[in-house]
Amino acid sequence: MIREIKKKCGKGKVIIADDERQWIDIIMNSRLKDNYQFIYASDFEELYKKNLAEKPNIILTDSLYTDRNRQLIPELVKSALKNNTFILLYTAGDTSQDKLNILGATDVIRKPGCPEQLDIEKIAEVLEKYLLKSEHERLIQELQELKEKSKYDISPLVIESLKDWMRGYPDTDQKIISDGYKAYSVKDLIEEIEKRSAVGKRLLMAWIQLLLRMASKKTKNK
Numbered sequence: 284m285i286r287e288i289k290k291k292c293g294k295g296k297v298i299i300a301d302d303e304r305q306w307i308d309i310i311m312n313s314r315l316k317d318n319y320q321f322i323y324a325s326d327f328e329e330l331y332k333k334n335l336a337e338k339p340n341i342i343l344t345d346s347l348y349t350d351r352n353r354q355l356i357p358e359l360v361k362s363a364l365k366n367n368t369f370i371l372l373y374t375a376g377d378t379s380q381d382k383l384n385i386l387g388a389t390d391v392i393r394k395p396g397c398p399e400q401l402d403i404e405k406i407a408e409v410l411e412k413y414l415l416k417s418e419h420e421r422l423i424q425e426l427q428e429l430k431e432k433s434k435y436d437i438s439p440l441v442i443e444s445l446k447d448w449m450r451g452y453p454d455t456d457q458k459i460i461s462d463g464y465k466a467y468s469v470k471d472l473i474e475e476i477e478k479r480s481a482v483g484k485r486l487l488m489a490w491i492q493l494l495l496r497m498a499s500k501k502t503k504n505k
Contacts, residue, residue, distance in 0.1 A: 294318060294319055294320045295318060295319045295320070295340045295341065295410070295414040295417075295418075296319070296320045296322065296337060296338075296339040296340050296341075297319050297320070297321050297322065297339055297340065297341045297342075297343060297410065298321075298322045298323075298324055298330060298333055298334060298337065298339045298341070298342050298343070298344075299311070299321055299322070299323055299324070299343045299344075299373070300323075300324040300325075300326070300327065300329070300330040300342070300343070300344040300345065300348060301325075301344070301345045301373065302325055302326060302345070303345075304323075304325075305398045306373075306394065306398050306401070307321075307323055308398075309398050309399075309401050309403075310401070310403070310406060311323070313403045314403065314407075315403065315406070315407055315410065318411075319410065319414075322337055322339065324344075326348070327344075327348035327355060328355065330342065330344060330348065330359070331355045331358065331359050334359060334362055334363065334368065335362060338366045338368065339368055340367075340368060340369070340413070340414050340417035340418065341368065341369050341370075341371060341410060341413050341414060341417065342359075342363065342368060342369070342370045342371065343371050343373045343392065343410075344370065344371070344372065344373060344386065344388075345372075345373055345374045345376075346372050346374040346376050346377055346378070346382050346386065348386075356385065356386060356387070359386075359387070360386070360387030363387060364387075366421075367416075367417050367420040367421045367424065368417065369389050369390075369413040369416060369417055370386060370387050370388045370389060371388060371389060371390050371391065371392055371409065371413065372386065372388040372390070372391045372392070373391075373392045373394065374391070374393070374394055375393065375394035375395075375396075378391045378393065389413070390409060390413070392405070392406055392409055422494070423495060426441075426491050426494055426495045427495065441487070441490065441491060441494070442476065442487065444490075444494075445476060445486065445487060445490040446473050446476060446477075448490075449469050449472060449473055450469065450473070467482070472486060
């Protein structure tokens, strides 16, 4: 259910930062382009600015940037944490824990001896792992924020997800027997949701709580 909601949001967004463009072109022109929107940054300053503007799911960066712009690194890491963006080190150089800590990196993709030896399948596996983590954490954040807003101010994406689930409810011509809604059919309840009636608002709040529990559980299992 969680992934079905997020699928409507489009491709995962990845910023790749490397001053050697040939490494980037192989990734950006591979089959991965069908699942990710790749954004290129040629240096750390450009990476920093594009991260603020694009709010990517993942940053893939060469460790050499840590030696050039140390004053921007804390701000980059702070922004990444705020937006549930995962920073991955993409390098043939130093991959020590100290180096990862400096850049706020979570994982490493090692560069081979030459661009032609890049393992696209391995890169796809790592990107998928952190895209799912980013999506789940953003969903949790979004749902938690919804709890603090007016009950009338609910994301259309969440509303449509509840209506889609209800349309698939078995025996849709019968009355729903769930406690508290015995007098309503599925059609009736969808109308209550669309009207934002008291019944509709209670259903939406219950749905948000369910999504929060599901998203939290799935994230913990990653």
